[in-house]
Amino acid sequence: MKTKVEILQGHQIGGCITIISTEQMKLVIDFGESLPGTDNVSNVDFDWQNENVSGVFFTHYHGDHIGRMEEIPEDIPIYMGEVTYKVMLNIYQALSRHDDNMAKKAEWFRNRKNVFFIQPDKEERIGDMIVTPYSVDHSAFDSYMFLVHAYDEYILHTGDYRDHGHRGYVKGRNIPLAVIQKYITRYGRRKINMLITEGTTLTRSGLSRYTEKDMLHDADVFFRENKYVFLKISSTNVDSLASFAVAAQRNGMKMYVNGYLKAQIKIYQKASIKYNTKMYMFNNVEKLQPAPVKCKLKPDRIKAEQQRLRMRRNGFIIIASEKPSFQQTIDEFADLPVKTIYSMWRGYITPGSKAFNQELYDFCKATNAMEMHTSGHAYKDCIEKVIEVVAPSEEIRFIHTEAVNEFADLNICQELKNKVRWE
Ligand SMILES: [Zn+2]
Ligand SMILES: [Zn+2]
Numbered sequence: 544m545k546t547k548v549e550i551l552q553g554h555q556i557g558g559c560i561t562i563i564s565t566e567q568m569k570l571v572i573d574f575g576e577s578l579p580g581t582d583n584v585s586n587v588d589f590d591w592q593n594e595n596v597s598g599v600f601f602t603h604y605h606g607d608h609i610g611r612m613e614e615i616p617e618d619i620p621i622y623m624g625e626v627t628y629k630v631m632l633n634i635y636q637a638l639s640r641h642d643d644n645m646a647k648k649a650e651w652f653r654n655r656k657n658v659f660f661i662q663p664d665k666e667e668r669i670g671d672m673i674v675t676p677y678s679v680d681h682s683a684f685d686s687y688m689f690l691v692h693a694y695d696e697y698i699l700h701t702g703d704y705r706d707h708g709h710r711g712y713v714k715g716r717n718i719p720l721a722v723i724q725k726y727i728t729r730y731g732r733r734k735i736n737m738l739i740t741e742g743t744t745l746t747r748s749g750l751s752r753y754t755e756k757d758m759l760h761d762a763d764v765f766f767r768e769n770k771y772v773f774l775k776i777s778s779t780n781v782d783s784l785a786s787f788a789v790a791a792q793r794n795g796m797k798m799y800v801n802g803y804l805k806a807q808i809k810i811y812q813k814a815s816i817k818y819n820t821k822m823y824m825f826n827n828v829e830k831l832q833p834a835p836v837k838c839k840l841k842p843d844r845i846k847a848e849q850q851r852l853r854m855r856r857n858g859f860i861i862i863a864s865e866k867p868s869f870q871q872t873i874d875e876f877a878d879l880p881v882k883t884i885y886s887m888w889r890g891y892i893t894p895g896s897k898a899f900n901q902e903l904y905d906f907c908k909a910t911n912a913m914e915m916h917t918s919g920h921a922y923k924d925c926i927e928k929v930i931e932v933v934a935p936s937e938e939i940r941f942i943h944t945e946a947v948n949e950f951a952d953l954n955i956c957q958e959l960k961n962k963v964r965w966e
Pocket of ligand 1: 603919
């Protein structure tokens, strides 16, 4: 291929960086942080002063894709979805309250020059390269695949994706595959030279397919019997938050969140109008008032007491935290038969796992948490389908995976297997 592709830190989950260049231009897709618990927790050096980068595109707002954004000099344009921008800013602002560095970061991001919002199916021209984003199903709300066109060659970079979220299967149609067929390969009329795909689940054997819809159903059934629930979940996992909120609504219950998450949910609500779906409306989400005994002013105390009465009468889902500050909420409702749901990756609470988190483990143990979780990443059969549909003419590269060839027993035709390059 004439277009040069360089993948940094591809053999780890997280720390995503892909460099695509022609003789004139150089693009970077994602500039993420290595995740704790991976083999490589250090971050690769990148010489921004001498690399001569023309633009950086972000697939979505997860830290392993966008976490090192601050290092990018301000004269280099960065491209991301509008929701990604707003979610990042909200995270910085929320953390600013207890952290001066975060306050500076929020200020810097609000004023950063050269931030451009991308739109699905809208081309961005960077010199002799054209980048077209396509919206894709993932646990993050505003996620994109990128089709890069340079010379006469096409490269498809998937970012993180799946087909089992609320935007995966709609009315029996596999949406990511339909988008790839219709817009990217144009039903086989456009030849894709290289596919760069995520492969998170390739080393996670024994995963059985469990979709957001399955989880919504299970949560609905669970909430019929269990009216008082603590839920430990990632604040940016919009699909699973929506599953639990909808299940709660079906049972006449509300979801109670802190101020930060309430602001985050407002961003999702506004953006969801675009998707024309009720799934992300979050109509039954309310900010959890401080415990009445903590309220100094009488009106605040009355407001908190009224909320507590409603919560005890109708039931609740409270978004929980493993931090010590959550203990007072646990104590406040200690007289009720509260159940705790853990809806994050099992690796964080599995002793001996590289990503083991003691605080989270202790919280789950103390509250006797039960698991209800669906992966943010494509199952192996979805990755295989994407490979078959894209059917790249030259090369297949995996990123965001610890798999090397002996792990990946891919169920794809031999011709495509021969195009997989692991290094
Ligand atoms: Zn992600
Ligand atoms: Zn990721």
